[in-house]
Amino acid sequence: MNQSLTRLKQEIDRSQRAKISVREILMAKGFMAHYTDPIPLARGYACYTLFTEHAKKVYENDLIAGSYFGLLQEPFPVNDAMINKSRQVVANYGWRTFGHNADHFAPDYATFIQDGVGGTLEKIHRSLVRYEGDTEKTVFLQSARVAMEGFREMIAQYANAAAETAETAPAERKEQLLQIEQTCRAIVNDKPQTFRQALQLVWLAHLAFVYEGRYAMALGRLDQYLYPYYKKDVEEGILTRCEAKALMECTLYKIGESHFIGGDDVVNIAIGGVTRDGADAVNELSYIILESVRDCGIPGPNLSARIHSECPDRFLDECLKVIGTGLGYPALMNDGANIPALARNGYAIEDCRDYCMVGCIENFLPGQQPPWSDGRYNSPKYIELALNNGVCMQSGIQMGPATGSAETITSMDDFMARLHLQMQAGADEYVAFFQNENQRYNPKTYTQPFLSCFCQDCIERGLDINNGGAHYPSAHGAGCMGVGTMADSLAAMEQVIFVNKKATITQLRDALLANFEGYEDLQQELLAAPKYGNNDDRVDRYAVWYVDEHARLFDRYRTWDGGRFYVAIASNIQNISAGTLVAATPDGRKNGEPLSDAASPMHGMDQKGPTATVLSTAKPDYTKASCGTVLNQKYSPSMFTHDEKRAKLASLIRVYFKNGGQEMQINSVSREILQDAMEHPQQYPSLVVRVSGFSAYYNALTRDVQEDILRRTEQG
Amino acid sequence: MKELFISNIQRFSVGDGPGIRTTVFMKGCNLHCPWCHNPETISAKADVLFTSSRCTGCGRCITACPNHTVISGAHHIDRGVCSACGKCVQLCPSGALELSGRSISVDQIVKEVLEDKEFYQASDGGVTLSGGEPLLQADGCAALAQTLQQQNVPVLLDTAGCVPFSAFQKVLPYLSMCYFDVKSVNEQGYRIIGGNLSLILDNLKKMVASGVPTVVRIPVIPHFNAHQLADFATVLQDISPTRVDLLPFHRMGSGKYTALGSDYAYANTPSLSPEELLGYQTLFMKHGLTVTIGG
Known part of the structure; x- marks a missing residue:
């Protein structure tokens, strides 16, 4: 770890902050001065006051300006009445959130740094000229211009702040602070010329989104769009690798400041993969980012490493080394599955190759589609309904269509047909609920002037990102739950009821209704049936069916602007909450217990080790899961310390990906440490673990989630 | 149909040879090392x-x-x-x-281990025959190794070597590598655990001469051989095996003794850390031997 980072860490960790965010106060100022303007334009002014009036803090030990600090720093005297009034004003104008395409977005930083602020304003100007006379477009473009002008002012203010900090800083810090000032001044209007300037501009733009209240804004393919600047600077001798890493660290560490404003952010960064032309994209910056994220040691930067068949062994090995530190990332993504998974939606192949992730693992075309949204579709519930004539076993109410009582089910095929009807009805409800929520806001007035500047075609078309401006339409991810629970349940039904005839289907139904009380022998039979994760086709074929079925179900729908519904098999920790809503299942699981997590086998059921797990979980066709999937694996730390063992792990991953596996993420913390951390949390303040898609401080997790992580089988 | 009496088939075995391997643990051993970490494989009965x-x-x-x-x-x-x-x-x-000890046909073993063939190929791994003493079931092992060789799966034999060389000869044509345990270089040591030093060293020399890469594995056991490692180096210098692995004593098998309802003589002996063996590593290197700690 370099010294700049150490000093910055200390300074940030020491700093005192107020409790109240000034976001609403600053935005309300903009709204209140523009009540008579069209709503979209008022939103532009709210951005303007937010960007220009927050306190600009440049840390004495920093190398890159821009901190979350100003959100919790009152720039002028504030009182309760002002806070209440501001909240009222901002609430009245309203604001899109997750579910309404507001965050979980990867901005088009590649274009933005090529244009600079001035170039972007120039584009807006050209569109204003082109659309003269079109009031709606003109208002939108004016609002974008106001927001971008606010951002321009914000950069200049950060330059001033750096100069101010320099004045009082010790002599040895002065020079680097003046360099920050210079860097900011250079990019106030002009496009960046150097790595330092490009990184600075990207960071300030990211920060502006954070000030707007957006969560899970991705930095996208940071190693790709910054690389030309890095390469040029190094060739010209004005930047060393070491300096670049220090700059990267001082940038990424500040993502951890999200801690002060209400919880860890999930800022996805995708490194590696292929270029738009399909060539290997790994470069020196990919490694620098890996090392920087490792040295920052905080959960916020959610690193994803795109692996493809030709990617260098060194890259995968370096990824495993970082995973081995116990941070839980990078998550390993398979280009071989993700690119075709995106291409099935009709996107240009070059755009698919340019994918990154937003949030946890959601595949995304940076700066080409509206922000992401997703929900949870509780698939295993429909087994319960199909066995019980559509009646919920927990509440007794009719939840699905009356597909017939258990007595009338004659075969496995018969059951599967009924299950399909239940799932279809469930999907209809899921989509209806989503559409109602997603379309709650008027696209003409609930506009996003600053965000739209970072999405292709918005400025050119003169349309907001959620009003037809984005290059591609909005996509929505249906997070399909419990593939392991479902595959195990269907295989157990088939084997125990229909093949071995150990019980009748009505006895099974009764056993589930009784939560296996009085049916313990049947429960044991069901538990002894083949389980997903052991390379047993009798059950794995139901996991294959699961992915096909969900793709069939959700391919039938379109979002409001004609976009696709993606299948996601990545449940975060909702396998626990979703489990509470599902009665006992035919895999032997009892009422309310957690479902299997994400795309992983049910914890503890994959008993033949990781090779069998990998063979099983690679069987489904994940190119039908456009959003992405998550396979959680846990290895003891000793797997990462020896070159030879890491190479074995790398081979395992290569085989998984060659066979079509989509994603693997690995925790390397030993069971003993996790158990100890549950008992003595104070001794593990910085223990970070991966929880199905994001990393978190272990101590910040609830006990049931901690236990769930413990239950996920340790593999080697 | 050939059968083997085995304890377990362990897939994704990462400590029993190069690459990703599947280890077949044969049941039954003619030595009785009191530190053994696989005590459930010693008895020839279930x-x-x-x-x-x-x-x-x-x-x-x-x-x-x-x-x-x-x-x-x-x-x-x-x-x-x-x-x-x-x-x-x-x-x-x-x-x-749990039951340790089941008869299983060679065909059945082949079927299971071939599930991971892709992993062996991707990692230069294969199948390890271990135990117990696999060569007590040399015919079955030979049949298994031959079939695997035909399937292009490299086979590694992990043996304590206290069998007639004729048993080695049965499997030798099908081996890609041999892990050869040497627990002592004096007669007294082998008297404690029931082995025959001259037979073992003779077999070792023949294995080295056979051309099959042969790695000598020395479990470094406190109070048994840890103080004699210099003697090992002298003896092995002349035999010149492919490599020597020093395996520091550990107690990870202690739970199995409890599960078997038997006493573990080494229950209170502290594990050795790899660092404690660094000095010996240098010593072996001075004798011209390639040596690792932990393999």
Whole structure:
């Protein structure tokens, strides 16, 4: 770890902050001065006051300006009445959130740094000229211009702040602070010329989104769009690798400041993969980012490493080394599955190759589609309904269509047909609920002037990102739950009821209704049936069916602007909450217990080790899961310390990906440490673990989630 | 059809040779090393293992077999009369009862280990025949190794070497590598564990001469051989094996002794850390030997 980072860490960790965010106060100022303007334009002014009036803090030990600090720093005297009034004003104008395409977005930083602020304003100007006379477009473009002008002012203010900090800083810090000032001044209007300037501009733009209240804004393919600047600077001798890493660290560490404003952010960064032309994209910056994220040691930067068949062994090995530190990332993504998974939606192949992730693992075309949204579709519930004539076993109410009582089910095929009807009805409800929520806001007035500047075609078309401006339409991810629970349940039904005839289907139904009380022998039979994760086709074929079925179900729908519904098999920790809503299942699981997590086998059921797990979980066709999937694996730390063992792990991953596996993420913390951390949390303040898609401080997790992580089988 | 009597088939075995491997643990050993970390493989008969922490006290085993009793809440097996028939194991829902020792056809083993062929190929791995002493079942091992060789799966033999060389010769044509345990370089040492030093060293020399890469594995055991490593270096210098692996003593097998209902003589002996062996590593290198700690 370099010294700049150490000093910055200390300074940030020491700093005192107020409790109240000034976001609403600053935005309300903009709204209140523009009540008579069209709503979209008022939103532009709210951005303007937010960007220009927050306190600009440049840390004495920093190398890159821009901190979350100003959100919790009152720039002028504030009182309760002002806070209440501001909240009222901002609430009245309203604001899109997750579910309404507001965050979980990867901005088009590649274009933005090529244009600079001035170039972007120039584009807006050209569109204003082109659309003269079109009031709606003109208002939108004016609002974008106001927001971008606010951002321009914000950069200049950060330059001033750096100069101010320099004045009082010790002599040895002065020079680097003046360099920050210079860097900011250079990019106030002009496009960046150097790595330092490009990184600075990207960071300030990211920060502006954070000030707007957006969560899970991705930095996208940071190693790709910054690389030309890095390469040029190094060739010209004005930047060393070491300096670049220090700059990267001082940038990424500040993502951890999200801690002060209400919880860890999930800022996805995708490194590696292929270029738009399909060539290997790994470069020196990919490694620098890996090392920087490792040295920052905080959960916020959610690193994803795109692996493809030709990617260098060194890259995968370096990824495993970082995973081995116990941070839980990078998550390993398979280009071989993700690119075709995106291409099935009709996107240009070059755009698919340019994918990154937003949030946890959601595949995304940076700066080409509206922000992401997703929900949870509780698939295993429909087994319960199909066995019980559509009646919920927990509440007794009719939840699905009356597909017939258990007595009338004659075969496995018969059951599967009924299950399909239940799932279809469930999907209809899921989509209806989503559409109602997603379309709650008027696209003409609930506009996003600053965000739209970072999405292709918005400025050119003169349309907001959620009003037809984005290059591609909005996509929505249906997070399909419990593939392991479902595959195990269907295989157990088939084997125990229909093949071995150990019980009748009505006895099974009764056993589930009784939560296996009085049916313990049947429960044991069901538990002894083949389980997903052991390379047993009798059950794995139901996991294959699961992915096909969900793709069939959700391919039938379109979002409001004609976009696709993606299948996601990545449940975060909702396998626990979703489990509470599902009665006992035919895999032997009892009422309310957690479902299997994400795309992983049910914890503890994959008993033949990781090779069998990998063979099983690679069987489904994940190119039908456009959003992405998550396979959680846990290895003891000793797997990462020896070159030879890491190479074995790398081979395992290569085989998984060659066979079509989509994603693997690995925790390397030993069971003993996790158990100890549950008992003595104070001794593990910085223990970070991966929880199905994001990393978190272990101590910040609830006990049931901690236990769930413990239950996920340790593999080697 | 050839059969083997095995304890376990361990997939994704990462400590038993190069690459990703599947290790077949044969049951039965003609040595009885008191530190053994696989005590469930020593007896040539089946063993019932009982792990009390997994027991839910459901009582199913009691209904199947009078040898199981619960005395003041604690499960007890009368091992004196237990024939390891395995009925209790079949009924145990929690995995507290396990059986070590089952006959399995070579074909069945081949079928299971070939599931991971892709992993062997991707990692230069293969199959390891271990135990127990695999060469006590040399015919079965030979049949297994031959079939695997035909399937282009490299086979590694992990042996303690105390068998007639004729047993080696049966499997030798099908081996890609041999791990050869040498526990002592003096007669007294082997007297304690029931081996024959001259036979073992003779076999080792023949294996090295056979051209099959042969790695000598030395379990470094406190109070047994840890103080004699200089002698090992002298002896092995002349034999010149492919490599020497020093395996520091550890107690990870202690739970298995409890599960077998037997005492572990090394229960209180501290594990050796790899760092403690660094000096010996240098010593072996001075004798012109390639040496690792831990393999």
